[in-house]
Amino acid sequence: MKEQLQKDFDNTIRNLTLSQKDIEIKKFYLDNFINKGFPNRKEEDWKFSDLNQIIKKNIGELSFYSDYTSTNKVDTSAFVDGLEHNKIVFINGRIEKIDFDYEKKDQIEIIDQSETINKFNNYNALSDLNSAFTNKSFKIVVKEGYQLTKPLIIYHTTNSKIWSKNINLRLNFELYENSSLRLIDLFRDTSEKNFLNIFYNFDLKENSILKNYKVDKFENKNIKYSFNNIEQEKNSISETFILSSGSNFCKNEINCNLNGEYSSAFVSGIFSLNNNKHHEIRTIVNHLTENTKSYQLIKSVLEDSSKAVYQGKIFVNSKAQKTDGYQLSKAILLNKDSEFNAKPELEIYADDVKCSHGSASGSLNEDSIFYLMSRGLNYQQSRELLINGFLLDVVEKITDPEVKNLIKNMIGIKE
Amino acid sequence: MDNRQKEIDNLKDYKYGFTTDIENTRAPKGLNEDVIKFISNIKKEPRWMLEFRLKAFERFKQLKEPGWQKPKYPKIDYQDLYYYSAPKSMKDKPKNLDDLDPKLLETYKKLGIPLQEQKRLNGIAVDAVFDSVSVATTFREELTKQGIIFCPISEAIQNHPELVKKYLGSVIPVTDHFFATLNSAVFTDGSFAYIPENVRCPMELSTYFRINASNTGQFERTLIVADKGSYVSYLEGCTAPMRDENQLHAANVELVALDDAEIKYSTVQNWYPGDKDGKGGIYNFVTKRGLCKGKNSKISWTQVETGSAITWKYPSCILKGDNSVGEFYSIAITNNHQKADTGTKMIHLGKNTKSKIISKGISAGFSDMTYRGLVDISSKAANSNNYTQCDSLLMGNKCGAHTVPYIKNKNSESNIAHEATTSKISEEQLHYCQQRGLSAEEAVGLIVNGFCKEVLQQLPMEFAVEAQKLVGISLEGSVG
Numbered sequence: 001m002k003e004q005l006q007k008d009f010d011n012t013i014r015n016l017t018l019s020q021k022d023i024e025i026k027k028f029y030l031d032n033f034i035n036k037g038f039p040n041r042k043e044e045d046w047k048f049s050d051l052n053q054i055i056k057k058n059i060g061e062l063s064f065y066s067d068y069t070s071t072n073k074v075d076t077s078a079f080v081d082g083l084e085h086n087k088i089v090f091i092n093g094r095i096e097k098i099d100f101d102y103e104k105k106d107q108i109e110i111i112d113q114s115e116t117i118n119k120f121n122n123y124n125a126l127s128d129l130n131s132a133f134t135n136k137s138f139k140i141v142v143k144e145g146y147q148l149t150k151p152l153i154i155y156h157t158t159n160s161k162i163w164s165k166n167i168n169l170r171l172n173f174e175l176y177e178n179s180s181l182r183l184i185d186l187f188r189d190t191s192e193k194n195f196l197n198i199f200y201n202f203d204l205k206e207n208s209i210l211k212n213y214k215v216d217k218f219e220n221k222n223i224k225y226s227f228n229n230i231e232q233e234k235n236s237i238s239e240t241f242i243l244s245s246g247s248n249f250c251k252n253e254i255n256c257n258l259n260g261e262y263s264s265a266f267v268s269g270i271f272s273l274n275n276n277k278h279h280e281i282r283t284i285v286n287h288l289t290e291n292t293k294s295y296q297l298i299k300s301v302l303e304d305s306s307k308a309v310y311q312g313k314i315f316v317n318s319k320a321q322k323t324d325g326y327q328l329s330k331a332i333l334l335n336k337d338s339e340f341n342a343k344p345e346l347e348i349y350a351d352d353v354k355c356s357h358g359s360a361s362g363s364l365n366e367d368s369i370f371y372l373m374s375r376g377l378n379y380q381q382s383r384e385l386l387i388n389g390f391l392l393d394v395v396e397k398i399t400d401p402e403v404k405n406l407i408k409n410m411i412g413i414k415e
Numbered sequence: 416m417d418n419r420q421k422e423i424d425n426l427k428d429y430k431y432g433f434t435t436d437i438e439n440t441r442a443p444k445g446l447n448e449d450v451i452k453f454i455s456n457i458k459k460e461p462r463w464m465l466e467f468r469l470k471a472f473e474r475f476k477q478l479k480e481p482g483w484q485k486p487k488y489p490k491i492d493y494q495d496l497y498y499y500s501a502p503k504s505m506k507d508k509p510k511n512l513d514d515l516d517p518k519l520l521e522t523y524k525k526l527g528i529p530l531q532e533q534k535r536l537n538g539i540a541v542d543a544v545f546d547s548v549s550v551a552t553t554f555r556e557e558l559t560k561q562g563i564i565f566c567p568i569s570e571a572i573q574n575h576p577e578l579v580k581k582y583l584g585s586v587i588p589v590t591d592h593f594f595a596t597l598n599s600a601v602f603t604d605g606s607f608a609y610i611p612e613n614v615r616c617p618m619e620l621s622t623y624f625r626i627n628a629s630n631t632g633q634f635e636r637t638l639i640v641a642d643k644g645s646y647v648s649y650l651e652g653c654t655a656p657m658r659d660e661n662q663l664h665a666a667n668v669e670l671v672a673l674d675d676a677e678i679k680y681s682t683v684q685n686w687y688p689g690d691k692d693g694k695g696g697i698y699n700f701v702t703k704r705g706l707c708k709g710k711n712s713k714i715s716w717t718q719v720e721t722g723s724a725i726t727w728k729y730p731s732c733i734l735k736g737d738n739s740v741g742e743f744y745s746i747a748i749t750n751n752h753q754k755a756d757t758g759t760k761m762i763h764l765g766k767n768t769k770s771k772i773i774s775k776g777i778s779a780g781f782s783d784m785t786y787r788g789l790v791d792i793s794s795k796a797a798n799s800n801n802y803t804q805c806d807s808l809l810m811g812n813k814c815g816a817h818t819v820p821y822i823k824n825k826n827s828e829s830n831i832a833h834e835a836t837t838s839k840i841s842e843e844q845l846h847y848c849q850q851r852g853l854s855a856e857e858a859v860g861l862i863v864n865g866f867c868k869e870v871l872q873q874l875p876m877e878f879a880v881e882a883q884k885l886v887g888i889s890l891e892g893s894v895g
Contacts, residue, residue: 044483318813321812331824333826333827336794336826336828337794339825340822340823340824341821341822341824342820342821342822342833343819343821344822344833344835345817345818345819346807346816346817346835347815347817348809348815348816348817348837349812349814349815350809350812351809351810351811351812351814352812352839353809353837353838353839354837355837355838356836356837357818357833357835358832358833358834358835359822359833360830360831360832360833361830361831362824362827362830362831363827363828363829363830
């Protein structure tokens with residue numbers, strides 16, 4: 001892999017106009033990645049999902065170079081209907097379109113950061129890989145007091161032009177005081193066997209609100225890793241919703257730092273898996289100051305020989321008195337080959353806190369099915385009704401009505 | 416000053432911290448094949464036992480010390496330890512208690528464990544282990560009548576080799592992890608109990624461990640086998656003198672329950688925890704594992720962990736037999752600079768297996784406490800159930816309480832439920848108690864005892880009283 005990395009790296013650099021210093025920095029990250037390699041199960045964070053193995057098994061040899069010189073045609077028919085929205089379109093990892101048509105032009109600033117490397121907190125091997133290979137990186141700034149009138153949808157589209165490729169994306173968001181942003185990540189893949197490595201960084205200033213909805217719904221054979229780092233100041237709110245369903249393998253990580261008082265973080269997620277899919281959500285909520293709050297709810301429905309993993313951690317440092325932290329994960333295993341693994345973790349150094357977690361997994365309740373069948377539904381209907389209700393609970397946590405409806409329609413959950 | 420207060424004042428300092436001045440026989444310092452041969456030789460062990468040890472030692476040489484645990488400790492120099500230490504008077508084993516060195520008798524008297532049978536009212540058979548040897552086992556005759564074997568393991572190796580051969584290493588194999596393997600290579604003494612078919616052991620069996628010599632690691636090995644349809648309740652207590660250096664205690668405990676058998680294993684662990692600044696104390700790195708081998712068998716662990724500088728252990732149950740049950744009840748209290756990383760593993764292999772975990776952690780002062788547990792339901796363990804509850808209580812903001820459960824469910828017909836909470840003693844509760852005339856410390860004691868009640872109830876009577884007191888004492892000075 002090393003020669004391949006080196007070669008692809010040289011090709012990538014050639015297409016960029018970087019200063020010598022930036023090339024050095026990128027080289028540094030490349031060397032880091034070469035040293036570490038893809039994470040494997042020996043690392044605690046990857047204990048349940050051995051990415052190294054998964055890539056080997058599903059893709060084999062990856063290539064890391066993508067030719068971004070030619071544009072791709074944007075297929076407008078793929079856009080979401082019935083909801084006016086702003087767009088960012090990625091096709092095969094290339095940014096094709098940034099469009100904030102519905103917003104006041106002077107309130108949103110888009111900064112091209114491709115020529116400068118901004119350091120991501122050196123996190124893991126995948127952030128090194130990302131830093132070494134991202135070719136375009138943008139920062140989107142929402143100005144003070146501005147609340148976007150329409151949601152922003154980021155289309156992550158891949159098509160059959162790419163094969164066995166590693167694609168690295170990075171976006172930075174900065175939300176100034178009293179601003180708000182609704183962001184939907186929509187994955188549409190017709191490609192197969194690629195590895196997508198996505199890093200987002202959010203800076204939330206005082207009183208700002210971020211709502212991020214990640215929807216991976218369409219069946220595909222790709223492997224995805226997505227990392228959200230969220231820094232929150234006083235009174236800010238972040239809401240993250242993850243629908244983890246379509247890809248062969250997908251791992252979402254949320255790292256949330258509650259730096260300011262009265263800041264709060266909400267994470268909810270649904271695993272709806274079949275076949276051999278293997279998905280993971282890992283969350284880390286760091287309560288770093290007084291009076292902060294976090295709430296996490298993850299529900300899974302697992303069919304065939306699918307496997308879901310939830311690793312959630314609430315960290316409370318000794319200054320963070322009056323913390324309120326909650327975490328709940330529930331799973332329904334529908335097949336004898338399905339598997340649910342959880343590691344809900346609490347690490348607490350302050351005494352005046354209220355922290356709890358719960359985790360439950362098991363089969364569909366036969367009594368409930370019996371109840372419904374005795375009222376005239378057949379087995380299949382009863383089962384669907386129960387699963388529907390089980391998942392609806394999570395979708396109802398979405399605070400934005402427009403987006404809630406959109407997502408309900410997308411995954412076919414009825415009220 | 417009322418009685419309770421007096422009692423607490425009496426007990427305020429670690430009352431088991433005295434040293435017995437007694438002449439020792441020691442193995443040469445260090446860890447090598449010669450030392451292992453020395454131990455095997457002094458115990459007059461048969462050839463197969465020595466081979467068992469050497470095999471473990473071969474394996475040990477390849478293993479690396481684990482480092483994933485939360486409490487970190489300075490590197491232990493395994494060559495700088497004595498692996499065998501015994502009172503000189505024990506060289507030729509005394510025939511009865513009258514021949515026993517009076518100093519030893521006195522030590523146990525001081526610890527509140529009289530070894531003379533007539534003095535015991537409550538009928539608990541005790542095996543007393545002093546450093547590396549078992550010094551006395553009481554009530555043996557009475558037990559023999561029922562066919563129960565209860566003796567030091569070194570004796571069992573000689574007198575009941577067929578049983579020991581069959582079961583030793585069957586739950587914790589010589590190829591296990593670092594500390595367990597070390598124990599397999601150098602273990603010195605411990606207790607052996609065998610309960611024959613359909614016998615309900617008429618009294619509690621108990622082992623009392625005492626570390627006396629300095630610079631010595633204690634590596635004892637306990638093996639309990641409950642044959643079909645039998646029942647036994649086993650207690651374990653531990654203390655050590657106050658010393659400035661840390662001492663290693665790496666024991667292995669193996670339990671085997673055959674069809675319809677039940678083993679109840681209770682521990683009140685009160686090793687020396689180190690002084691207020693965290694100097695000295697015992698490193699308690701123990702491997703305890705029970706195998707529910709037969710159908711309908713049951714193993715229940717109850718532990719009250721108040722001592723040790725570092726406690727690092729996970730008493731586990733392997734539920735292999737169909738319909739078998741595993742239970743784990745734990746109270747862990749850390750104060751001052753103590754650290755604990757403890758919990759359990761429940762491995763469900765058989766059908767219809769059930770397990771229950773109740774863990775209560777209390778941390779005060781500058782201490783750090785971690786619950787780490789694994790519940791693993793394999794794909795064959797249809798219809799299995801697990802319930803886990805771990806609660807932590809924090810006193811002050813210099814201490815930490817962590818919960819790290821690993822939950823693996825590979826069976827769609829099985830259910831796992833896990834709950835955990837972390838909180839502190841509420842002002843309202845304290846106020847309520849104080850309003851009714853209790854001092855702040857008494858109030859905390861009361862509330863903490865209430866918090867732990869679910870676990871304390873599981874302990875045999877005599878132990879429950881001691882444990883309740885211990886809970887109060889361990890938290891001394893943590894209020895206000």
